[in-house]
Amino acid sequence: MQNTNLDIGLLDPSVLTFYINPRGFLALKKGEEDFKRVKLTRALPLTDPDAYIAVSDMSGKEIGILKSLLDLPEEQQKLLQNELSKTYYCPTITQVRSIREKLGYFYFDAKVDEVHRTFAVKDISRSIKQMDDSTVFIADVDGNRYIIRDFAAIHPASRRKLEPYLY
Amino acid sequence: MNDKTLLPSGVLALMEAQGIDTSELLFAVAGDMDEQMNYISAFAAVDRKGLYLVTCHEEMLRAKSGVYSRFKKGVPKSPEIQYTLASLRAIPLEEIDKLKTERYLSSGRLILEYKEEQEGLFYFSIGKMAAFEDFIKGFSAVKEGKDLEQVKKSFHESPFCPACGTRYPDSKRRVCPKCIDKRSTAKRLFAFFGGYKGKVAFIIGAMLFGSLLSMLAPQISTRVLYDEVLAPAIVESTPTVKLLASLGYVVLAILGMRILNLVFNIVYQYILGGFLPWVIYDIKVKIFDAMQRLSVGFYTSKQTGSLMGRVNEDSDRIYWFFIDGFPYTITNLLTLIGVVVAMFIMSWQLTLITIVLIPIVVVSFMVLDKFFRRMHHRNWVLRAKLSSVVSDNINGQRIIKAFSKEEEEATRFGEISGQVMRQQIHFDSTAYTVYPLLYLFVYAVTTMIIALGGVMVVQGKLSLGTLLTFSIYINMLHRPLDFLSWVSNWWARCVDAAQRIFEIIDTESDVIERENPVILPAVNGNIEISELEFEYEPARPVIKKLDLKVEAGQMLGIVGKTGAGKTTIANLIARLYDPKAGSIQIDGVDVRDLSLSQLRENIGLVSQEIYLFMGTIADNIRYAKPEATMDEVIAAAKAASAHDFIMRLPDGYETRVGAGGQGLSGGERQRLSIARTIIQNPKILILDEATASMDTETERNIQNALSRLQKGRTTIAIAHRLSTLRDADVLAVIEDGKVVEFGAYLELMRKKGEYFKLYQIQARALKYVGIGD
Numbered sequence: 001m002q003n004t005n006l007d008i009g010l011l012d013p014s015v016l017t018f019y020i021n022p023r024g025f026l027a028l029k030k031g032e033e034d035f036k037r038v039k040l041t042r043a044l045p046l047t048d049p050d051a052y053i054a055v056s057d058m059s060g061k062e063i064g065i066l067k068s069l070l071d072l073p074e075e076q077q078k079l080l081q082n083e084l085s086k087t088y089y090c091p092t093i094t095q096v097r098s099i100r101e102k103l104g105y106f107y108f109d110a111k112v113d114e115v116h117r118t119f120a121v122k123d124i125s126r127s128i129k130q131m132d133d134s135t136v137f138i139a140d141v142d143g144n145r146y147i148i149r150d151f152a153a154i155h156p157a158s159r160r161k162l163e164p165y166l167y
Numbered sequence: 168m169n170d171k172t173l174l175p176s177g178v179l180a181l182m183e184a185q186g187i188d189t190s191e192l193l194f195a196v197a198g199d200m201d202e203q204m205n206y207i208s209a210f211a212a213v214d215r216k217g218l219y220l221v222t223c224h225e226e227m228l229r230a231k232s233g234v235y236s237r238f239k240k241g242v243p244k245s246p247e248i249q250y251t252l253a254s255l256r257a258i259p260l261e262e263i264d265k266l267k268t269e270r271y272l273s274s275g276r277l278i279l280e281y282k283e284e285q286e287g288l289f290y291f292s293i294g295k296m297a298a299f300e301d302f303i304k305g306f307s308a309v310k311e312g313k314d315l316e317q318v319k320k321s322f323h324e325s326p327f328c329p330a331c332g333t334r335y336p337d338s339k340r341r342v343c344p345k346c347i348d349k350r351s352t353a354k355r356l357f358a359f360f361g362g363y364k365g366k367v368a369f370i371i372g373a374m375l376f377g378s379l380l381s382m383l384a385p386q387i388s389t390r391v392l393y394d395e396v397l398a399p400a401i402v403e404s405t406p407t408v409k410l411l412a413s414l415g416y417v418v419l420a421i422l423g424m425r426i427l428n429l430v431f432n433i434v435y436q437y438i439l440g441g442f443l444p445w446v447i448y449d450i451k452v453k454i455f456d457a458m459q460r461l462s463v464g465f466y467t468s469k470q471t472g473s474l475m476g477r478v479n480e481d482s483d484r485i486y487w488f489f490i491d492g493f494p495y496t497i498t499n500l501l502t503l504i505g506v507v508v509a510m511f512i513m514s515w516q517l518t519l520i521t522i523v524l525i526p527i528v529v530v531s532f533m534v535l536d537k538f539f540r541r542m543h544h545r546n547w548v549l550r551a552k553l554s555s556v557v558s559d560n561i562n563g564q565r566i567i568k569a570f571s572k573e574e575e576e577a578t579r580f581g582e583i584s585g586q587v588m589r590q591q592i593h594f595d596s597t598a599y600t601v602y603p604l605l606y607l608f609v610y611a612v613t614t615m616i617i618a619l620g621g622v623m624v625v626q627g628k629l630s631l632g633t634l635l636t637f638s639i640y641i642n643m644l645h646r647p648l649d650f651l652s653w654v655s656n657w658w659a660r661c662v663d664a665a666q667r668i669f670e671i672i673d674t675e676s677d678v679i680e681r682e683n684p685v686i687l688p689a690v691n692g693n694i695e696i697s698e699l700e701f702e703y704e705p706a707r708p709v710i711k712k713l714d715l716k717v718e719a720g721q722m723l724g725i726v727g728k729t730g731a732g733k734t735t736i737a738n739l740i741a742r743l744y745d746p747k748a749g750s751i752q753i754d755g756v757d758v759r760d761l762s763l764s765q766l767r768e769n770i771g772l773v774s775q776e777i778y779l780f781m782g783t784i785a786d787n788i789r790y791a792k793p794e795a796t797m798d799e800v801i802a803a804a805k806a807a808s809a810h811d812f813i814m815r816l817p818d819g820y821e822t823r824v825g826a827g828g829q830g831l832s833g834g835e836r837q838r839l840s841i842a843r844t845i846i847q848n849p850k851i852l853i854l855d856e857a858t859a860s861m862d863t864e865t866e867r868n869i870q871n872a873l874s875r876l877q878k879g880r881t882t883i884a885i886a887h888r889l890s891t892l893r894d895a896d897v898l899a900v901i902e903d904g905k906v907v908e909f910g911a912y913l914e915l916m917r918k919k920g921e922y923f924k925l926y927q928i929q930a931r932a933l934k935y936v937g938i939g940d
Binding site for chain 2: 023025086090142
């Protein structure tokens with residue numbers, strides 16, 4: 001049975017004005033209320049990053065949920081996209097040059113955001129996750145998280161190197 | 168390490184040029200992004216006057232092998248890099264109240280607070296969080312006039328190996344893979360055979376001898392027979408009796424060689440079959456031992472199907488390679504070498520032609536093997552996925568049935584099973600197409616060589632017997648070449664299996680007992696937790712600077728919302744994990760210094776998650792103390808209110824429980840686990856939501872059992888239902904990994920703070936369902 005009265009605290013986009021405060025942080029005017037700094041959280045960061053975005057104050061209290069970014073004026077969308085891109089920034093691997101195993105640790109030499117980097121990964125079955133057919137996440141020993149957005153689209157040589165470690 | 172030496176001389180020079188006296192700098196931190204999140208060399212440094220934020224572009228003057236690896240080496244040597252200033256900002260100390268960091272998904276940011284206003288400074292990769300937190304600690308020390316050198320001692324150590332500059336794979340382990348152990352997986356695998364050197368040497372010797380015999384066979388059966396016994400000229404000039412005798416010798420020699428070869432084969436197979444199961448036993452025991460000493464964290468991160476696969480399937484894969492693949496590899500390798508040598512002696516011209524063509528065949532097989540290895544790994548991954556789906560389904564049968572999801576589950580299984588099937592079809596169809604084509608090429612090459620030999624026989628450069636022997640040798644090359652190119656695939660699967668096994672063996676437990684642990688003469692049960700910090704995943708803190716104190720014999724009740732970190736505290740006290748920072752002391756000794764066995768013997772854990780091992784009820788009750796007498800077992804069962812239900816079972820205390828055993832209700836199982844803890848007789852008792860999923864009647868029974876158990880022990884009770892904690896001497900309210908309220912029940916109720924709020928919420932909820940008043 002479909003419950004039509006679900007109150008998930010959706011925000012009315014017409015009463016929202018996001019702006020950048022003088023210190024450079026995202027802030028929100030909601031009707032008469034003024035939130036000096038707010039943070040945004042995606043409910044579906046992988047499959048639908050522009051839908052169901054929770055807006056919270058800095059104590060973590062949820063102000064409400066934006067059902068879709070596209071409901072906001074274009075300028076406001078840009079502001080929020082910019083904030084989200086920083087919060088959800090994840091270095092992208094575009095090329096895997098080599099993966100060498102030493103003492104149970106895997107040393108990756110990869111092109112990350114167009115810069116060559118080496119990082120170490122341990123416990124590969126836990127640190128390398130293929131979320132669906134296309135997205136691969138790799139976490140290194142320091143907690144840095146890297147993403148391959150479209151595994152099928154990276155160079156076949158890189159794919160061949162990484163494939164044995166996908167579980 | 169946050170030292171000012173972290174600032175390269177090029178950066179120091181740039182700061183000097185801007186009028187900053189760098190000799191006064193106290194320490195610094197290196198970042199990798201600017202305020203706009205652009206990658207750049209970023210540095211923050213502090214002196215007694217203020218904070219300096221520098222960003223620079225860098226250019227390699229002398230690149231090493233054309234690649235500059237930002238993370239591989241420690242401090243880049245300044246002569247190799249030229250810095251150009253992008254920005255420099257000096258903020259006076261008096262214009263900063265506080266520095267702090269903010270964590271995002273994969274990055275962090277340095278935040279400045281001044282007069283209740285915040286300002287965002289550098290972003291940085293999340294891996295630099297520890298360095299920035301150290302920097303902030305140092306900054307606070309300077310700001311508050313504390314002893315900086317003392318604070319610096321608590322800074323994280325450099326994550327780079329001082330000898331070679333390579334980054335430690337794990338900064339906590341500080342083992343440099345370049346400088347220490349270079350053994351490959353294969354070498355480590357062979358190390359398991361170390362105890363059987365003599366037998367291995369005999370087997371290899373027998374194989375060598377066997378190969379020698381098989382190489383000599385064509386010489387006798389073909390060349391000697393055709394050129395020295397049956398050649399027309401010899402047949403015509405030799406008396407029949409002598410000819411028959413020569414023929415008899417040849418036949419006997421051939422038979423003798425075959426029999427000898429067979430005997431050696433049987434002997435070495437017998438020896439190999441005798442010790443190989445021991446090697447596999449050693450490997451299995453080693454994996455199982457490794458799994459036992461690993462912390463709980465390891466198990467929560469691995470799929471059970473994949474772990475079971477490693478213990479059984481992977482070790483079997485190693486067994487089959489060594490029982491079958493290894494002997495054939497040696498014999499084929501020896502045959503290959505011997506045959507080529509024999510061919511050279513017979514006709515170097517034909518051999519050279521053969522040798523030129525061999526690499527083409529070998530390379531083709533090798534390329535194909537690599538290709539098929541990858542395909543095989545894909546098969547393995549899919550099969551592991553399938554077995555996880557099956558185990559998921561079996562474990563979740565009750566839920567599946569309750570939600571009527573049988574069809575969906577069958578579809579899920581069908582989808583993955585379909586993927587496995589398609590991958591197998593793809594594998595087989597590719598293999599069955601490609602290999603016959605390659606064999607056709609091999610036979611074409613062989614025929615061409617024999618044709619050339621025929622020409623040489625016609626020209627009188629080669630005898631017929633030699634050509635026939637040569638053609639036998641060429642055919643003898645097929646099997647080793649085929650096998651050796653194909654065995655690499657088999658070997659790769661074996662190494663792949665070994666690699667997965669070593670991954671478990673190599674995984675260091677997060678919880679290690681120190682060398683000379685403290686053994687307390689008697690455990691009283693005083694617990695003091697100070698500044699405790701913990702995270703299950705890097706950069707995601709669960710416990711944040713938590714303080715708690717319980718006196719021996721007291722009962723501490725921990726309440727809080729789901730996910731507040733209550734169970735984590737219990738796990739940390741039992742040392743199932745080690746904290747990231749801070750300490751837990753029992754009777755004044757850090758749990759990390761205590762003997763693990765003494766610690767665990769003195770901590771009894773009764774949790775919502777009850778596990779009964781395969782065996783009888785009596786075995787399960789005496790799990791912690793196998794030597795417990797039947798009197799003790801019954802007494803414990805009585806104290807746990809379990810005796811009555813046990814006696815109602817047809818087999819009483821001998822009822823088999825665990826996998827495949829008697830089904831018991833949640834309450835009955837919980838009472839057995841309490842009886843198990845009573846036998847253990849620990850000084851510290853942790854009750855982690857022990858009655859959370861019980862009905863009121865069962866809860867009352869269990870509460871009575873628990874009250875008896877708590878007497879004379881320090882008890883930490885974690886509960887959702889506040890009524891469960893009515894007897895607690897002190898209560899702690901945990902929220903977001905911190906203690907937000909602490910005190911006795913009445914004190915907290917009077918305070919009308921967080922505990923009072925929780926109490927009211929529950930009272931309202933109970934009233935709503937008609938239980939409260």
